[in-house]
Amino acid sequence: MVMSAAAYLPAPKLGEWLKELSVRHLVLAPQARGDAVVFAPYAEGGEIVLDRDATMPPKQAVFPATEELLRFRRVKDPEDPGRVDVELSASQPAPKTVVFGARPCGTRGFLAYDRVYRSPKTTDPYYAARRDATLFVTVACTAPGNSCFCHWVGSGPDDASGSDLLLTPVTGGFVVLAVSGRGDELLGSPLLEPAGDRTAEAEKVLAAVRAALPPAPDISGxxxxxxxxxxxxxxxxxxxxxxxxxxxxxxxxxxxxxxxxxxxxxxxxxxxxxxxxxxxxxxxxxxxxxxxxxxxxxxxxxxxxxxxxxxxxxxxxxxxxxxxxxxxxxxxxxxxxxxxxxxxxxxxxxxxxxxxxxx
Ligand code: SF4
Ligand code: SF4
Incomplete structure (x- = not known):
């Protein structure tokens, strides 16, 4: 994990920051839909749900449930009615997207995808285009549920290996840590302040979450x-x-x-x-x-x-x-x-x- 810079985002400025990100990106954020929490386009003033993990992971951002790959049209040659050509048109380009508010486990899922859809042997161009166009701003998990077991599989509530920015809740806001070069670029906002001592507070928060996890059984077998x-x-x-x-x-x-x-x-x-x-x-x-x-x-x-x-x-x-x-x-x-x-x-x-x- 590349940790290059940290900043502090006061909680009251979160909406403004998302609005700022929305100028250049489609911002997907966890929002309530009935009993479920799903990633949906953020609109100014929209209520974001961060106190529980989303029901659906953010996989739709990169791997939509339904995706148009291409359009086709058969065209008859008027001079030669027996001849039919097929015209193909490419799918829409991948929009520049920020997925905000996923837990680290939800974004780490894409590492499993990458080995299959963006490997040295094979690249799926549709997947790769969306993956390259998407940034992940995750929030460290401070309240793992009893069905969570990220630490069984070598991960943890603050494992940022699938993230670009990792936010850790601290008093009055979030410590924002850049964990990729692309994440670094998002730290230029005037809404962000120097993290100062809050980095140490964030470390304490995360250490407490890790310490509270029940022991993980050995599943190496x-x-x-x-x-x-x-x-x-x-x-x-x-x-x-x-x-x-x-x-x-x-x-x-x-x-x-x-x-x-x-x-x-x-x-x-x-x-x-x-x-x-x-x-x-x-x-x-x-x-x-x-x-x-x-x-x-x-x-x-x-x-x-x-x-x-x-x-x-x-x-x-x-x-x-x-x-x-x-x-x-x-x-x-x-x-x-x-x-x-x-x-x-x-x-x-x-x-x-x-x-x-x-x-
Ligand atoms: S394991 Fe559970 S969720 Fe999966 S198919 Fe069976 S009943 Fe459905
Ligand atoms: S626990 Fe594992 S298998 Fe179950 S939904 Fe999460 S990633 Fe998939």
């Missing part, structure tokens, strides 16, 4: 454990028994990045759309022949948990595809808990090893 129980369908039937295959866990997850592509139009003209997909759905792997390699919810949950803690780390130097935000735990209507599944797999695999050793 997750990859081997999940591999060991891969064929144990009794295990997967058990842990998926109450799942109703609603897909909420995937849509709420800041690290789930599967998509589908469809064309819509009248056959002569239309647009190509990319939309989020959901591996907990029966249709996700349904093949045209009718065969489905993941025919039961047990197979599908095995894939979701296995992908995050086993297959993805195998491909990406041990990095897990879970930032421990706990959204899937909070959002699941029947409280399927990914933490319990990972721990259970580790225990089951260890028991199997012991039994084999005693045979």
């Amino acid at each position: 997750a990859r081997d454990g999940l591999t060991a129980v891969f064929d144990d369908m009794g295990f997967w039937d058990e842990v998926s028994a109450k799942c109703v295959s609603c897909g909420a866990c995937t849509y709420l997850c800041p690290t789930c990045y599967c998509f589908n592509i469809t064309d819509e139009g009248d056959g002569l003209a239309g647009r190509r759309l990319r939309t989020w997909d959901n591996c907990m759905s029966f249709q996700f792997t349904l093949e045209a022949s009718g065969h489905n390699p993941r025919p039961t919810k047990a197979h599908r949950l095995r894939n979701r948990v296995g992908h995050k803690f086993s297959y993805y780390p195998a491909l990406h130097e041990g990095a897990v595809a879970c930032c421990g935000c706990g959204r899937c735990v909070r959002g699941c209507p029947v409280s399927v808990d990914i933490r319990e599944i990972v721990l259970a797999a580790i225990v089951r695999a260890a028991r199997a090893r012991e039994e084999t050793a005693h045979d």
Whole structure:
């Protein structure tokens, strides 16, 4: 993490600062929509919700739920009616965006995306354009919930590795820390004051939050454990028994990045759309022949948990595809808990090893 500069933003100036940022950027900030908190365009005077984590992570800023990739139109040659050309027009450019007010876990999700969509081998131009156009101003988490487990996966309530600026609440306002070169550029506002002693206060606030977290279990055996129980369908039937295959866990997850592509139009003209997909759905792997390699919810949950803690780390130097935000735990209507599944797999695999050793 590059820490280059810190400033202080008095809380009463927050609205003015967001208004200032809005001159050059689309500013997305957490706002209440019914019982939910979602990232929506900030309008002057709008009420920002910072006292709880957003229901939805800010992934839509870079990976919209539905995104137009291109438009197409078939054009007949009047001189040669048998000849039809297809005209393509590019999608709209990515707007310059500031995502304000996410917790660090929500923005760290994009690090999992980057390894897939912006890797040395492959770059998804739509993703890369939005990613490059988006700045993240996160707020350190000072009240982790009981479903949060960022510290299990090597992170923490002030892990700014996915942020450009990190704000820490202190008396009367926020200490604003630049953690990237792009974040540095946002510190030029006349509304910001020198941080002075407030940096030490911010450090104390963060140390207290870290100290209050319950101890994290060792999940370094997750990859081997999940591999060991891969064929144990009794295990997967058990842990998926109450799942109703609603897909909420995937849509709420800041690290789930599967998509589908469809064309819509009248056959002569239309647009190509990319939309989020959901591996907990029966249709996700349904093949045209009718065969489905993941025919039961047990197979599908095995894939979701296995992908995050086993297959993805195998491909990406041990990095897990879970930032421990706990959204899937909070959002699941029947409280399927990914933490319990990972721990259970580790225990089951260890028991199997012991039994084999005693045979
Ligand atoms: S799997 Fe659950 S806890 Fe992990 S990043 Fe996704 S929603 Fe958050
Ligand atoms: S949110 Fe819960 S019930 Fe819905 S698909 Fe995910 S695990 Fe199953």
